[in-house]
Amino acid sequence: MPRLVNAENQEELRSQLERLQGSLAARQSILHFAHAGVATFVAFILGGAAAKLFWDSQRLPVLGFTASAVALALLGYGLSHYLRGRRELSGELKRFGDMLELRRRLRLDNPTLLLPR
Numbered sequence: 001m002p003r004l005v006n007a008e009n010q011e012e013l014r015s016q017l018e019r020l021q022g023s024l025a026a027r028q029s030i031l032h033f034a035h036a037g038v039a040t041f042v043a044f045i046l047g048g049a050a051a052k053l054f055w056d057s058q059r060l061p062v063l064g065f066t067a068s069a070v071a072l073a074l075l076g077y078g079l080s081h082y083l084r085g086r087r088e089l090s091g092e093l094k095r096f097g098d099m100l101e102l103r104r105r106l107r108l109d110n111p112t113l114l115l116p117r
Helices: 002-025 028-056 062-105
Strands: none
Touching: 002 062, 028 062
């Protein structure tokens, strides 16, 4: 009878492992970090263009103020996505540690068990 309990437990562990692998397959942190990087890059370009408009301006540079506002908005967007990415990454690392522990408990990473006897 203990063998049945062990087999049921092993099936439950395998289903947990499959769920963890599925959740780790789509890494959301990468998407957030990509958004943060692109938004920051574009914000720096617009900031430089705004600085050039202010420098060369004879009159009040309305376009310079607009470019500055858009650059600041993009910096805020990039910062928010960077923080979301860090939060997602910490969750992903925790789930990855849980997955490694499940693999160890199921003895999936022990190559000596795969050899013929």
